[in-house]
Structure formats: C-alpha cells, structure tokens
Amino acid sequence: MTYCVGIRLKSGTILASDSRTSAGVDYISVFSKTHRFSVAGEREIFLLTAGNLATTQEVISILKREIQENSEGNILQLKSLFDVANKVGNTVIKVLDRLPTQKYNHVDFGCSFLIGGQIKGESQRLFRVYSEGNFIEVSKETPFFQIGESKYGKPMLDRIISYDTNIEDALKCVLVSFDSTMRSNLSVGLPINLYYLPVALNNENGSEDIKEVKSAYIDENHTEFKEISQHWTSGLQKLFGDIPNQKWWD
Amino acid sequence: MTYCVGIRLKSGTILASDSRTSAGVDYISVFSKTHRFSVAGEREIFLLTAGNLATTQEVISILKREIQENSEGNILQLKSLFDVANKVGNTVIKVLDRLPTQKYNHVDFGCSFLIGGQIKGESQRLFRVYSEGNFIEVSKETPFFQIGESKYGKPMLDRIISYDTNIEDALKCVLVSFDSTMRSNLSVGLPINLYYLPVALNNENGSEDIKEVKSAYIDENHTEFKEISQHWTSGLQKLFGDIPNQKWWD
Numbered sequence: 001m002t003y004c005v006g007i008r009l010k011s012g013t014i015l016a017s018d019s020r021t022s023a024g025v026d027y028i029s030v031f032s033k034t035h036r037f038s039v040a041g042e043r044e045i046f047l048l049t050a051g052n053l054a055t056t057q058e059v060i061s062i063l064k065r066e067i068q069e070n071s072e073g074n075i076l077q078l079k080s081l082f083d084v085a086n087k088v089g090n091t092v093i094k095v096l097d098r099l100p101t102q103k104y105n106h107v108d109f110g111c112s113f114l115i116g117g118q119i120k121g122e123s124q125r126l127f128r129v130y131s132e133g134n135f136i137e138v139s140k141e142t143p144f145f146q147i148g149e150s151k152y153g154k155p156m157l158d159r160i161i162s163y164d165t166n167i168e169d170a171l172k173c174v175l176v177s178f179d180s181t182m183r184s185n186l187s188v189g190l191p192i193n194l195y196y197l198p199v200a201l202n203n204e205n206g207s208e209d210i211k212e213v214k215s216a217y218i219d220e221n222h223t224e225f226k227e228i229s230q231h232w233t234s235g236l237q238k239l240f241g242d243i244p245n246q247k248w249w250d
Numbered sequence: 251m252t253y254c255v256g257i258r259l260k261s262g263t264i265l266a267s268d269s270r271t272s273a274g275v276d277y278i279s280v281f282s283k284t285h286r287f288s289v290a291g292e293r294e295i296f297l298l299t300a301g302n303l304a305t306t307q308e309v310i311s312i313l314k315r316e317i318q319e320n321s322e323g324n325i326l327q328l329k330s331l332f333d334v335a336n337k338v339g340n341t342v343i344k345v346l347d348r349l350p351t352q353k354y355n356h357v358d359f360g361c362s363f364l365i366g367g368q369i370k371g372e373s374q375r376l377f378r379v380y381s382e383g384n385f386i387e388v389s390k391e392t393p394f395f396q397i398g399e400s401k402y403g404k405p406m407l408d409r410i411i412s413y414d415t416n417i418e419d420a421l422k423c424v425l426v427s428f429d430s431t432m433r434s435n436l437s438v439g440l441p442i443n444l445y446y447l448p449v450a451l452n453n454e455n456g457s458e459d460i461k462e463v464k465s466a467y468i469d470e471n472h473t474e475f476k477e478i479s480q481h482w483t484s485g486l487q488k489l490f491g492d493i494p495n496q497k498w499w500d
Contacts, residue, residue, distance in 0.1 A: 151402050152401050152404060156486075159433070159483065159487075160487070160490060171496070172496070184404045184408050196499075214499040215499065216498045216499055224498065225496075236406075236409055239482070239486070241419075242485065243478055243481050246478060248421060248444065248446075248466045249446075249465065
C-alpha cells in the first residue's frame with residue numbers, strides 16, 4: 001500500500017509520500033511515489049502516486065518520454081496545473097484502455113494521483129486525479145487530499161488542518177498522520193519523501209513567484225521525526241491520563 | 251456504515267456500537283447494532299453487527315425465532331461461546347445461500363459480527379465472525395476487534411489498548427475512537443450503545459461468576475461523552491502546540 005498527503009495552505013503546499021510498495025506479501029520493496037518535474041523559477045510540478053504500481057509507472061514513463069522527445073503539449077510546456085491534471089487523467093485513461101481490465105476483473109488496475117505545485121502565471125494548485133481520468137481540486141474549505149491508505153491518518157488532519165494553519169503545525173500534523181498510519185498498517189513504511197513549496201508574493205506586480213522547494217528525506221535514523229513520534233506517543237498517553245474518569249453508569 | 255468495537259480486557263469485556271445505518275444517501279436511519287441474549291447469572295451474549303442490514307437482520311431474526319420456538323441448540327442452550335460463534339457463522343452461510351449473490355455480484359451482501367460475553371462454566375470470550383462463516387477469537391496479544399468503518403478509530407486503540415489496560419482508560423479510549431470516527435465519517439453517528447461485562451472470580455471454586463452488565467446509552471446530550479470529546483480535541487490542539495518545531499531543512 002501507499003500513503004500520500006497533499007495540503008494547499010495559505011503559506012504554501014506540502015506534499016508527502018511513503019515509499020513502501022507491496023505486490024504480494026513476499027515482494028515488498030521501496031519505490032519513491034513522488035515524481036518532480038521542475039524548471040527553476042518557471043514551474044514546480046509534483047506527481048504523487050497510489051494504486052497499481054504497473055499502471056502508475058506506465059503513466060509516469062509516458063509523461064517523461066514526452067518531455068524527452070519534446071512532444072507538443074508535454075508537462076513542461078503546459079500553461080496551467082489544470083492542464084497537467086487533465087493530461088495525467090487522459091494518460092491514465094489511455095494506459096487502462098490498453099490493459100485487459102475486463103478479462104482480469106478481479107485485479108485492481110486502478111490508481112490515483114495527487115498533482116501539486118505551481119506554474120508561473122498562476123498560484124499554487126493541488127489536484128486529485130482518479131482512475132477514471134477525472135479530477136478534483138482543493139478549496140479553502142477542503143485544503144488537503146490523501147490517496148492510498150488514507151483512513152488511519154485522516155482524523156489528525158481533520159482536527160488540525162485548515163487553509164490558515166501555519167507551516168510548522170501542518171508539517172507536524174502530516175508527520176503524526178504518517179506515524180499513525182505506519183503504526184496501524186505495516187504496508188505503509190519509511191522512508192517518507194517530504195516537500196514544501198512556499199508561497200511568495202512578488203510585490204511589484206502582485207503575481208506569485210516560484211520559490212525554492214524545501215525537501216526532507218525521512219528514514220528510520222531521522223532524529224526530528226523520531227522526536228515527533230516519541231513526543232506524540234508519550235503526549236497521547238499523558239492526555240489519556242489527564243482526561244477525567246467519567247461516571248458511565250451507577 | 252457502522253462502527254463496532256469489542257475489547258477483552260483482563261478486568262472484563264467492553265462492547266460498543268454506533269446506531270447509524272445508511273441504505274443510500276436519502277435513507278439514513280437509526281438501528282441498534284447490539285443484540286443482547288441474557289439469562290441472569292447464567293449467560294450474557296452480545297452480538298454486534300456490521301455490513302448488509304438485510305443480511306444481519308435476517309441472521310438475528312433466525313436466532314431469535316429459534317429461542318422463541320425453543321429449538322434444540324438455540325443460543326440460550328449452547329454450552330460455550332465458541333458454539334455460539336459457530337452457530338452465527340452457520341446462520342450467515344445459510345442466509346447468504348438463499349440470496350442470489352451471484353446474480354447481483356455488484357451488491358455487497360456480506361456482513362460481520364462481534365460475539366462477546368460469557369456462558370457459565372467458561373471465562374469471557376470475544377469472537378469475530380466473517381461473511382464466509384468462519385471466525386477468530388481475541389488473544390492477550392490482540393485483545394480487541396473492530397468491524398465496520400474501523401480504520402479511523404484504530405490508531406487510538408493501537409496506541410492505548412492492551413490486555414492489562416484498566417477499565418477507565420479503555421472506556422475513554424473506546425469513546426475517543428468513536429469520536430475520531432464520527433468526525434471523519436458522517437455515516438457513523440450517535441447514539442452509541444456501550445456495555446461492560448466485569449470479570450468476577452468466585453473464590454470458592456476458582457470459576458468465574460457472571461456479574462451484572464453495566465450499560466450506557468450515549469446520545470448528543472450525554473454530558474460525559476461531550477466532556478471527553480471536548481477535552482480530547484482541546485488536548486490534541488495543545489499537544490500539537492507543545493511538540494517542538496523541528497528543523498526539516500536548511
């Protein structure tokens with residue numbers, strides 16, 4: 001399984017993915033699920049993938065080949081992240097069209113994508129693309145998407161994350177969300193790829209510049225993640241202890 | 251959807267279920283999902299249900315009719331909770347055999363049950379029965395089962411619950427688990443039916459007496475649940491605030 005989170009905050013975009021992939025219990029491996037398409041100062045596009053690894057790899061390979069061959073309308077040429085979401089959706093449709101999905105209808109060929117980032121000329125945006133090729137965009141009311149094994153980590157995000165949450169709290173929340181997911185599901189595992197794209201207002205013309213992306217690679221030796229994980233676990237135990245016992249019955 | 255939890259602690263058994271059932275978005279109703287079969291001092295059997303409401307109601311109806319007709323081997327006659335789990339499993343198989351599940355293979359006719367309690371002569375036990383009619387029992391290493399919409403509420407249980415957890419902490423944890431689930435999934439809702447069956451050792455012969463069951467009905471006006479919910483929410487916010495900010499990148 002996989003766990004990926006994308007959050008579009010007022011102050012920027014956070015994208016995080018785990019790296020464990022399983023194709024059967026005896027074949028668990030590490031694959032990065034975050035793919036970055038970047039042209040300094042001009043565009044930062046992140047594709048995070050979940051679902052069938054063969055499908056998502058084929059989609060990513062096609063998108064990369066189009067760039068290599070400088071095909072018209074490749075991801076590095078598109079003017080808007082909306083167009084990127086559209087292209088990814090169309091590529092998913094094309095890939096699944098090629099496969100004998102009807103014949104092997106007990107196999108889940110499906111996949112989903114988070115597409116986040118910024119293309120010069122527009123603000124940062126964040127989309128979620130479905131297996132069917134359609135997609136949705138975050139809003140201020142719903143500023144985050146999760147794909148993959150999303151339920152274990154959702155309660156923390158529901159409680160903490162809003163459009164106005166500051167970056168420090170949001171990062172802590174994302175990592176607590178990963179910690180909770182990894183404790184409840186062994187098929188989600190370290191390392192975590194974490195990216196942050198800060199919003200930068202260019203005061204001269206009010207448009208948003210594309211700032212340098214911050215990134216972290218969080219493995220089992222990552223001191224700060226271990227500290228958060230331990231602090232959270234012991235804090236939860238204490239919080240439980242501090243809840244007054246209730247009189248549930250006579 | 252549904253959310254049910256059963257925990258077999260050293261000090262007793264906790265069983266809790268929500269009461270919201272949806273059959274399509276325009277038909278959301280309240281059904282109790284906990285069914286109690288009780289003979290004072292002799293047996294306390296709880297059946298908690300999740301899954302297809304038609305299937306689970308038919309299973310429960312058959313079990314109740316067997317009792318009314320005093321059929322041989324009905325739930326009130328069986329000597330062990332293992333036999334009860336077996337009977338429930340067989341009844342599920344019989345009900346699903348009757349239905350055209352092959353014809354309507356896009357419909358999920360499946361269901362699952364938690365079966366907890368005690369029959370005089372043995373200790374308290376807790377089983378989980380699957381749609382296929384087979385079942386598993388809790389152990390000291392894995393003292394709880396969840397059925398229905400279980401993932402949102404699992405991280406809290408994973409962190410807190412062990413066989414030796416005291417009853418007060420376990421009850422708080424169960425209710426926090428429900429609170430988290432209801433926040434993340436609107437199809438799980440109040441009221442909650444909560445039961446606790448304390449373990450009682452009869453010192454004369456070392457066997458375990460069956461003590462009086464404690465119960466609570468938790469709706470939106472339940473002061474203690476509201477207090478836990480508010481305490482937990484504000485405590486989590488504070489706990490986040492208290493986690494030291496980390497240096498994720500330069």
